[in-house]
Amino acid sequence: MAGVIRKHPGLALLAKAAMLAAFVGLGAGISSAQPLVARTDQQQRDALPSSATKHAATMAAATPAISDVKPARRAAATGPYYVDFRARTAATYGHAFVWYGKTGEKQVEVAGLAPAGDEVPYILGHIVFVPSETGATYGDLDEQYLTASYRVYLSEADAKKVFAYIKRQQETSPLWNAATANCTAFIGRIATFMGLNAPFHLLKPEEYVNKLRELNGGRKTVQLEPGRG
Structure with missing residues (x-):
């Protein structure tokens, strides 16, 4: 090269x-x-x-700010008030009555309408009016005799009105009659005051309480209409 x-x-x-x-x-x-x-x-x-x-x-968008995190609400120490429509066994066709009080407390109030005394007033009460008693009767506090129950809950304000109405019914129901002023008619007036649909009173107590639940769709709470009571 x-x-x-x-x-x-x-x-x-x-x-x-x-x-x-x-x-x-x-x-x-x-x-x-x-x-x-x-x-x-x-x-x-x-x-x-x-x-x-x-x-x-x-x-940052996915993580909430500390100020946005809200503490869980504490559950109330005691539950709401209630009225329990109940039926129990008896010598013949049974007895209907109510328990009422505050959930979480063992003490309950009992109200019902029954003939005062032994068998004689009961038998006569199928023909004429006889003196009544409106408190607890034998078996009302024993669960072993219970045949039906329908419990409805209320606020404290409504419970005061309903409980006062029950006591007025006890004070103003001096007579009992099997066909007209009987135990199912008594608890039916309480149910009507609370805004519930009440069945016809000439039913056996167990059937009456079950029908009461059915007519009201098994609802668990009641709120009184404004001005009620």
Whole structure:
């Protein structure tokens, strides 16, 4: 190759020019590649904070602020008030009455309408009116005699009105009669005052209480109409 160049001096000049152009081109490529790499690195650095910022914003949105977290409401220490329409067994077709009071308390009030005394007033009461008693009778507090129960709950304000009405019924029901002023008619008046649908009173106590529940769709709560009581 050196001999050819000595014989042809022009080739030497061309070779030098080609080498110079190659070095210049290589330098230009390197110099142009450096800004490209620099721009790529800069774009990656710019992209990382952006994605990190979005991730932090997403986590912040998903995590509620401490001030937004509300403590769970504490359950009331005692439950609502109630009236429990009940039926139990008896010597003949049974007896209907009510329990009423406050859930969570063992003490209950009992109200019902029954003939006062032994079997004689009961037998006569199927013909004429006889003196009555309106408190607890034998078996009213014993669960073993229970045949039906329908319990309805009330607020404290409504319970005061209903309980007062029950006591008035006890005070103003001096007579008992099997066909008219009987135990089912007595608890039926209480149910009507509470806004419940009451069945016809000439049913056996167990049937009456079950029918009372059915007519009211088994509802568990009662709210008195404004001005009631």
